[in-house]
Amino acid sequence: MPLSPRVALLRDLVLGVLGTAAFLLDLGADLWAAGQYALRGRYLWAALVLALLGLASALLQLFSWVWLRADPAGLHGPKPPGHCLALLHLLQLGYLYRCLQGLWQGLLVWQQETPSEFDLAYADFLSLDISMLRLFETFLETTPQLTLVLAIMLQSGQAENYQWFGVCTSVLSISWALLDYHQALRTCLPSKSGLGWAASAIYFLWNLLLLCPRLLAVALFSALFPQYVALHFLGLWLVLLLWVWLQRTDFMPDPGSEWLYRATVATILYFSWFNVSEGHTRGRAIIHLVFLLSDSILLVATWVNYSPWLPSEISLHVCLAVGGICFLAGLAVRLGYYRWLHPSCRWEPDPVDGTRVDGPRNLFPCKNHQLLWNRRMTQLALSFFPKAKDEGVLPAKGEVNGVL
Structure with a gap:
């Protein structure tokens, strides 16, 4: 209701x-x-x-x-x-x-x-x-x-x-x-x-379950090789930065600050999925998931190969089992979310006059008969939901950020 x-x-x-x-x-x-x-x-x-x-x-x-x-x-x-x-x-x-x-x-x-x-x-x-x-x-x-x-x-x-x-x-x-x-x-x-309450809870859960194994893998590697974890991060970060640059992002107001955004997105991608470009995201999300999973497995395998030891209070088998179960459970919950709980991609009639609203939800009259909208987040929303762009929800390209 x-x-x-x-x-x-x-x-x-x-x-x-x-x-x-x-x-x-x-x-x-x-x-x-x-x-x-x-x-x-x-x-x-x-x-x-x-x-x-x-x-x-x-x-x-x-x-x-x-x-x-x-x-x-x-x-x-x-x-x-x-x-x-x-x-x-x-x-x-x-x-x-x-x-x-x-x-x-x-x-x-x-x-x-x-x-x-x-x-x-x-x-x-x-x-x-x-x-x-x-x-x-x-x-x-x-x-x-x-x-x-x-x-x-x-x-x-x-x-x-x-x-x-x-x-x-x-x-x-x-x-x-x-x-x-x-x-x-x-x-x-x-x-x-x-998102409804059920969908919100499930979305919260699968993000948590998929993030925990990644953090555990990096933490295990950091505990054994604290002097190399920075090199590992830098190597992957450069690869991810190149990937973000190839997607031609346009989030910040000028080219200089755009590189700050790309560097930040590369950091996010080191831990979790984050979509930054237009088009259907399933393929890119799968590539990123496989990339992070492969890297996490290599980190854990390196740890096990060089030092299959943890302090007596901590069980290695328990750590690996928990990480594996979290990943499989998170993947299953994520698939279930997109199969049954993801809100449908359809236009809802306006409750006042029964017509479709053409534009971002936060697009309203502003001072001097201008229109207020948050270009930054709206562009990301259209990248995340590519079908919405086909319906013409975004104002004409080239309009300044914030006000039309």
Whole structure:
């Protein structure tokens, strides 16, 4: 049964609060772990945690700043002066500022009896950017941090409470970000209904099940060959970067920043599937799955061949069995999701006049009779759902980002 508009707005607002809280909780877990490592004399581990955290944060602020600079003048209304925004991003607070801005806009919309089309569209515009930044933060910081913690636990043969806390918050943050991103893509296109509760739970589950074996394989290799894991990542990352470049992405506002996006996507592809180009995705997804599976098997085989030993508290057979079962279960759940639970690819009649809506769902009248839409996320949505493009949901190519 579809939710009433106000209930849907309240749900989105609550989810926004939970997403921001999850980000802060994961950040707190990382800082707690780094502090514990330093207190116990594990300065290298503490430095690695802080280095991953700092690098990911810097890249996230850069994305946020580039997007703000590319948005049309006056789109965001009254906001801090440019130098204040620059200072916020320099202090690594740009993403948190965006989260608070999105929550404030969502609260304003929810408080209105009949929100204006622009207020609704602007709330969507902000939430879509936040979803994308959350996904970047997940694979630039949370996923590498989780891999590092698993490697430390495997190498030391013990797990402290703060490490388990970090593992739990990281796993939940990763799966939440993937689900939130997929749901955000659907809000861009009127032909795509949102995921129901059952579909959301299954989508959350298969992403988690397929990601865990990959993280375990990399963690096992890192525990045995900590000096070589960076070379392994760099080698695969260059191959994946070439693959992304060959797909001629067009996500960022200028060619220079486009390479930042491609480098980030290559990092995501090192851990999980991410579609960036138009056309049917099944073939590319299968190629990527086979590529990652082959690499993971090689990593585990190398580990077993050189050192089939783990500290007495950890069983190698249990680790390998859990990884294999997770992969097979995740693959089965993914196939079942696309077979029975994936929302249908058809146009739904508009409830007001019974006609089709031609354009992104967040395409609404804006100031000066312009149209507001989030070009960045809409293009990704059309790449992820190629059938939607055939129905003409995207405005004419060449229009500026954000406003037509």
